[in-house]
Amino acid sequence: MQRTYNFNAGPSALPLEVLEKAQKEFINYNETGMSVMELSHRSNEFEGILLNAQQNLRELLDIPENYEILFLQGGASLQFSMIPMNFLAADQTAGYVLTGSWSEKALKEAKKMGKTAVIATTDENKYRSIPKQNEIILPKDTLSYLHITSNNTIFGTQWHQYPELDGIDLIADMSSDILSKKIDVSKFSMIYAGAQKNLGPSGVTLVILKKELLDRIPDQLPTMLDYRTHVKSNSLYNTPPTFGIYMLSLVLEWVKTQGGLEGIEQKNHEKAALIYNQMDAYPDFYRPHAEKESRSLMNITFTLPSEELTQEFLSQAKEAGFVGLNGHRSIGGCRASAYNAVPLEACQALAHFMETFRKRFL
Amino acid sequence: MQRTYNFNAGPSALPLEVLEKAQKEFINYNETGMSVMELSHRSNEFEGILLNAQQNLRELLDIPENYEILFLQGGASLQFSMIPMNFLAADQTAGYVLTGSWSEKALKEAKKMGKTAVIATTDENKYRSIPKQNEIILPKDTLSYLHITSNNTIFGTQWHQYPELDGIDLIADMSSDILSKKIDVSKFSMIYAGAQKNLGPSGVTLVILKKELLDRIPDQLPTMLDYRTHVKSNSLYNTPPTFGIYMLSLVLEWVKTQGGLEGIEQKNHEKAALIYNQMDAYPDFYRPHAEKESRSLMNITFTLPSEELTQEFLSQAKEAGFVGLNGHRSIGGCRASAYNAVPLEACQALAHFMETFRKRFL
Ligand SMILES: Cc1ncc(COP(=O)(O)O)c(C=O)c1O
Ligand SMILES: Cc1ncc(COP(=O)(O)O)c(C=O)c1O
Ligand SMILES: [Mg+2]
Ligand SMILES: [Mg+2]
Ligand SMILES: [Mg+2]
Ligand SMILES: [Mg+2]
Numbered sequence: 001m002q003r004t005y006n007f008n009a010g011p012s013a014l015p016l017e018v019l020e021k022a023q024k025e026f027i028n029y030n031e032t033g034m035s036v037m038e039l040s041h042r043s044n045e046f047e048g049i050l051l052n053a054q055q056n057l058r059e060l061l062d063i064p065e066n067y068e069i070l071f072l073q074g075g076a077s078l079q080f081s082m083i084p085m086n087f088l089a090a091d092q093t094a095g096y097v098l099t100g101s102w103s104e105k106a107l108k109e110a111k112k113m114g115k116t117a118v119i120a121t122t123d124e125n126k127y128r129s130i131p132k133q134n135e136i137i138l139p140k141d142t143l144s145y146l147h148i149t150s151n152n153t154i155f156g157t158q159w160h161q162y163p164e165l166d167g168i169d170l171i172a173d174m175s176s177d178i179l180s181k182k183i184d185v186s187k188f189s190m191i192y193a194g195a196q197k198n199l200g201p202s203g204v205t206l207v208i209l210k211k212e213l214l215d216r217i218p219d220q221l222p223t224m225l226d227y228r229t230h231v232k233s234n235s236l237y238n239t240p241p242t243f244g245i246y247m248l249s250l251v252l253e254w255v256k257t258q259g260g261l262e263g264i265e266q267k268n269h270e271k272a273a274l275i276y277n278q279m280d281a282y283p284d285f286y287r288p289h290a291e292k293e294s295r296s297l298m299n300i301t302f303t304l305p306s307e308e309l310t311q312e313f314l315s316q317a318k319e320a321g322f323v324g325l326n327g328h329r330s331i332g333g334c335r336a337s338a339y340n341a342v343p344l345e346a347c348q349a350l351a352h353f354m355e356t357f358r359k360r361f362l
Numbered sequence: 363m364q365r366t367y368n369f370n371a372g373p374s375a376l377p378l379e380v381l382e383k384a385q386k387e388f389i390n391y392n393e394t395g396m397s398v399m400e401l402s403h404r405s406n407e408f409e410g411i412l413l414n415a416q417q418n419l420r421e422l423l424d425i426p427e428n429y430e431i432l433f434l435q436g437g438a439s440l441q442f443s444m445i446p447m448n449f450l451a452a453d454q455t456a457g458y459v460l461t462g463s464w465s466e467k468a469l470k471e472a473k474k475m476g477k478t479a480v481i482a483t484t485d486e487n488k489y490r491s492i493p494k495q496n497e498i499i500l501p502k503d504t505l506s507y508l509h510i511t512s513n514n515t516i517f518g519t520q521w522h523q524y525p526e527l528d529g530i531d532l533i534a535d536m537s538s539d540i541l542s543k544k545i546d547v548s549k550f551s552m553i554y555a556g557a558q559k560n561l562g563p564s565g566v567t568l569v570i571l572k573k574e575l576l577d578r579i580p581d582q583l584p585t586m587l588d589y590r591t592h593v594k595s596n597s598l599y600n601t602p603p604t605f606g607i608y609m610l611s612l613v614l615e616w617v618k619t620q621g622g623l624e625g626i627e628q629k630n631h632e633k634a635a636l637i638y639n640q641m642d643a644y645p646d647f648y649r650p651h652a653e654k655e656s657r658s659l660m661n662i663t664f665t666l667p668s669e670e671l672t673q674e675f676l677s678q679a680k681e682a683g684f685v686g687l688n689g690h691r692s693i694g695g696c697r698a699s700a701y702n703a704v705p706l707e708a709c710q711a712l713a714h715f716m717e718t719f720r721k722r723f724l
Contacts, residue, residue, distance in 0.1 A: 004395030008402045011604055016389070019397050023388040027381045033366030033683075035381050037563040037609070040370045040686060073435040073565065074586060077600035081584035105585075112582050196601050201399040203435065203565045203603030220474050222443035224436060238439035239558050241565030241603060242373055247399070321395075324402060 005346040008324035009153055009299065010176065010197040013341040017257075018250045036246045041239050049246050050235065056252035060261055063185050063208060070207040070227070071235045071245050076175045076194040079205060080106040082225050083147070083171060083190070084113035086217045092144035095119040097136065097163070100127045100152035101330060102173060110147070119146060127155040129294040136163045144216075145169040145189065151177035153197075154328040156301030156335060157294040162187055169213065177298050178206065179255060180340060181265040189213055197298070198340045200248035203241045255340070264340055271338045272297045274351040278358070285358050289333065303333040310334060313357055320353055367708040370686035371515055371661065372538065372559040375703040379619075380612045398608045403601050411604075412597065415611035422614060422623055425547050425570060432569040432589070433597045433607050438537045438556040441567060442468040444587050445509070445533060445552070446475035448579045454506035457481040459498065459525070462489045462514035463692060464535060472509070481508060489517040491656040498525045506578075507531040507551065513539035515559075516690040518663030518697060519656040524549055531575065539660050540568065541617060542702060543627040551575055559660070560702045562610035565603045617702070626702055633700045634659045636713040640720070647720050651695065665695040672696060675719055682715055 006013040029036045032045055039046045054069045063069065072078070088094045088110060096107040098121035110116045117139060120131035138146070146168050151158040153176040162183075163170065169189035178193040185191065189210045196202035207227070214228055223229050229237045258264050276295065279286040279302055289301040304310040310333060317325050327333035338347055368375040391398045394407055401408045416431045425431065434440070450456045450472060458469040460483035472478045479501060482493035500508070508530050513520040515538040524545075525532065531551035540555040547553065551572045558564035569589070576590055585591050591599045620626050638657065641648040641664055651663040666672040672695060679687050689695035700709055 002395055006396055006400055008400065011399060011401060011403060011601065013400055014397060019389045019399075023385055026385040026388060027378070033364055034368055034685070035376060037373060037381075038368055038370065038375055039373060041373060041564065042691075073437065073440070073603075075435065075600045078435070078584075078586045081586060085584075109584055112584060194601060201603075201605050202403065202601040203606055222440075222447075222471055222474060224440045224443060238437045239373065239556060239564040241435075241563075241606065243563050243605065244565055244603065323396070329404070 002321075005322045005349055006324060006342065007322060007336045007338065007346070007350070009328065009335060009337040010194070010339075011202045012197055012324070012337055012339050013346075014200070014247070015251065015254045015341045018247070018254050018341075021250055022247060037243045039242065041236060041242050046242055049242075049249050050240075053245055053249035053252060056249065056256065057206070057208075060179065060252060060255055061183065061185055061208070066211050067185060068207075068209045068211060068231050070209065070230045071240055071248075072205040072207055072230060073203065073241060075202070075205055076102070076173055076192060077105070079173070079192045079207070080109040081113070082227070083145070084110040085221055085225055086227055087169070087171075087213060088114040088144050089216065089218075090114065092142060093117050093139070095138070095143040095146040095168075097121070097131060097146065097148045098123055099130055099149050099157060099159075100155045101328075102153065102175070103147070103149040106147055106149070106173060117143070126289075127152060127157065128289060129291040130157055130159050133161065133163060138165070138168060143168050145171045147171045147173070150174045151180075151296050151298050153299050153337075154331060154335075156290045156296045156299040158296035158298065160293070169210075176339075177296070179261065179264065180268055180298055182261045195244065195248055197337070198251075200251045201244050204244040204248055206248075251341075267344065268297045268338070268340065271342065271344055271347040272300060274347045275300050275336055275338070275354070278351050278354040282358055282362060285362055286354065298337060298339055300336045300338065301327060301333060309361070316357060317353060322350060322353065364683075367684045367711055368686060368704065369684060369698045369700065369708070369712070371690065371697060371699045372556070372701075373564045374559055374686070374699055374701050375708075376562070376609070377613065377616045377703045380609070380616050380703075383612055384609060399605045401604065403598060403604050408604055411608050411611050412602075415607055415614060418611065418614035418618065419568070419570075422541065422617055423545065423547055423570070428573050429547060430569075430571045430573060430593050432571065432592045433602055433610075434567040434569055434592060435565065435603060437564070437567055438464070438535055438554060439467070441535070441554045441569070442471040443475070444589070445507070446472040447583055447587055448589055449531070449533075449575060450476040450506045451578065451580075452476065454504060455479050455501070457500070457505040457508040457530075459483070459493060459508065459510045460485055461492055461511050461519060461521075462517045463690075464515065464537070465509070465511040468509055468511070468535060479505070488651075489514060489519065490651060491653040492519055492521050495523065495525060500527070500530060505530050507533045509533045509535070512536045513542075513658055513660050515661050515699075516693060518652045518658045518661040520658035520660065522655070531572075538701075539658070541623065541626065542630055542660060544623045557606065557610055559699070560613075562613045563606050566606040566610055568610075613703075629706065630659045630700070630702065633704065633706055633709040634662060636709045637662050637698055637700070637716070640713050640716040644720055644724060647724055648716065660699060660701055662698045662700065663689060663695060671723070678719060679715060684712060684715065
């Protein structure tokens, strides 16, 4: 069978080895005579899967002991609301850095809950870049937290150096670049991510949360929206998305076989370079949206000289078997999402296609 | 391979045919060269799956046109909070009928949001029964809605006749008996259910909602917690649990092959009778928790004459290959959950085991 060249922005490609393993044990997990989906979430087998996933995340991301690892539902979008509900006190202001549509959405939800401030934004240059450290000017009065989007899935930009804050809790939406490279978790008070790019299938939301933050949560929140609920029950307060967590656990095992985050990061550089090189060689033909120093390794965005040519490129790419190259419906253009599980060969094939296509015009 | 006799209370057994089909196309769905998990939620393929699931639900449950069908995340537990957030206005009172632990939890969340009233409860008889129609006395002032739990997973009771209300919106948590029999959807303003019993794997929450109710939703709710968000985007506001919805769609196809809800209901009666007959023949040995007229076809609860004997029964049943017969950790005892996908043979085997076990003592 021919695997498709899958450049979907999420849900996106999964490692073939992971899919094969899951397929093999789909009906009979570990000689239980049951599918993982049929296991009780309170069974030893499922608890083993959950603990294994947490343990591997802790290892891979080097997550310190004073951080909780939670698997929730609702996607990153529900986190946009849970964060201010839990951490934005009435007398405080939550700070947001705007680097794209997802940061805007996060801000919009926070505004419903309390006072907010836009600490920096690159919207005036169409979100082509990430603010520089000296553009992040923190107000004198306390911020309850500063929120950033580490990778901007739609615009194709990525933070390569996180803001240095002094005593202010940094919260990052890492939906589209978690596990793509090494990070220093201790610089963040919270990291969250929908699973459907680098972690597994959709339906699981990863939250990595510094324990100290739990003390700030007000009483009387809806039980399911209070992080303490999920900490106390180790993500088993109610029925979790068991199969999604299982798939995530397999993806983590796979990441370990790839040389961990160092191996993954190196491969991601190699993959993205193949495509960026095409753009850099003919920047008037493949016009990058992101400024060079803010480029994302995950989502590579560009347009062609005319809307007609962009459409022609997309339709021929589709014919040639490439999936998911359309830019987000809100901005159009082209976007290649080269997440961890997208193989080098897919990027080679795309680079080759770009070259061939370009030669017909230039 | 020997399939386990799976009596789990949820997540629970899935039809073998469904698992086999999903396994077969796990890596290459419909010749796309991708797993269902790798499809964009905005692709034609996934949209087809979603629409098919909605269409089959509408057909099977005969859902009128003026009802929306939503697939959400967060489980029934998040609905406990979303319902009062959306439908309990400041000047109103929400009514709850208490028939077990899940109704209590639903009430607890509503109390955080506004005024509530317990309209009837059977807690004084340890939730062995469902209130009778004449025990449901509605207050003169308007209730914003009346909430019931149609099947009490933990105590093993089930509503066999729903309350007749006059102009008050009836909302039912049908997590553990949805699709187990025919119902008249038009008597309800809202029905919801976690998928992990009769519908599919955990991680999907089904909501069936009368359109009229949407007008009552206040502004400024968190976007993800406002039902209108999901209605407007047909459950695609953010990334849904795509694989769970796909599995659910396969389960619905399977239900159709079983003679629809009529066929399913008949088989459920047959299956439950096998086990209840054992209890009725020796009610001092297999002591039913539920009163006869309130018995659940889904969750069959009983204890043995002593705690020692109960434990002996459970441990020998486990040895014999029966899974999930322990009662809920909150009340102990035994519970056999015979959801739609539990085959007749599993119930026959359990009845046989109960008989053999009993004969050693009686
Ligand atoms: C950076 C980022 N944040 C948030 C979201 C929304 O995630 P979800 O669909 O899980 O709510 C996305 C989705 O693509 C994203 O890329
Ligand atoms: C009747 C009923 N309501 C609610 C729930 C909670 O569902 P969830 O785990 O999906 O939140 C359950 C779980 O077993 C249930 O049986
Ligand atoms: Mg963006
Ligand atoms: Mg813990
Ligand atoms: Mg109950
Ligand atoms: Mg609709």
